[in-house]
Amino acid sequence: MSRFRAIWQASLNATKKALTWKAEDLIPPTERYIFNFNSREELKKWHLYSDSEYGGLSSASLEIADTGNGIKGVFSGNLSLDVSEGSKWNITRSGFCGMRSKKFDGFIDLDAYDTIALKLKGDGRSYISTIPLARYLPTWRGNVIDADLEMNPSRVLGMSLSVNADGGVPGAKTGPGDFRVEIDWIKALRSV
Template identity: 60%
Template sequence: MSRFRGLWQASVNATKRALSWNLEDLVPPNEKYIFNFSSAEELKRWHLYSDSEYGGLSSASLEIQNPVNGSSCTGLFSGNLSLDINESSKWNISRSGFCGMRSKKFDGFIDLDAYDTIALKLKGDGRCYISTIYTENWVNFPGQQEDNSWQAFVFVPKDNWYIAKIPLARYLPTWREGGFPGAKSGPGDFHIEVDWIKALRSQT
């Protein structure tokens, strides 16, 4: 009798969970915020990196831009790309010149199974940037500890807000040099302002 009661209670609990599902659980919304630079708290979700960790002389910073004329807060990623190498570097490198910002994994991976496009609201300097998505390794090879990375180029027009939409199918599993014709490249100052990053579901 006690075993039957336990099974019955488990069935009741499962029914309650099913009834508590809302529409979003069954049909995901057409868009989902992934990151929104609406406050200084957002900065805690990101990690900055550059070639300075290996003896390069590039630098980068990420800060929140306060609202102007009723606009919302945004994140400003800026710095300087340098191809030079510190002569006292202990690393045996012959090339430098990279900076980046990478989100931290607080709660594991973000579920994007229901979506097919990444959208970013950006304002930049006419440079070409790289958007990277990291996915969990399903097969681990000896010595391979990093997550798989998928990358796509993003050209950001100068001084005007622009919403870049990148289909997930455009992300490539390997890094390739290149960019967009006419995009500014090479050493020097850079800056890109980010309002938000979303996942979109364009296919129904």
């Protein structure tokens, strides 16, 4: 009898909760913080990558720093087009770095949102990150790839920000050399 009673009590509790919901409980907020770069704990959620994994000589770091405008995440490093001698990888050029979030516990549901916003201060280079969820662009090694993939905003596994020595928008700084971007936060927005 106690098993039946436990099931009955769980059902009763769920019914009470459903009857006390307010409309605002059913509508998600218009914005949702995904990452807030204001503590060293935030860094544990990210993994750095670069062409050095394939024989390139680029390097990157991610730190929390007081930038004079508050505590921010600082993604910085050096882009190099050179390739190390004797690399086991058959690459002829390099020049990319990035930061990728570690996988969420399962996934993050962003179905109620239509945009990813980043508050950052750049250095004149083009940084690649997917912003409008409806126009998701897959990237690999700092470049947008032409692939027929569809984004499922209710099952987002991770996010990334990358920089490439070549390419970018007209007028952007390109070529080898240092890069630096200060990141305040990343959040999801609902515009409608």
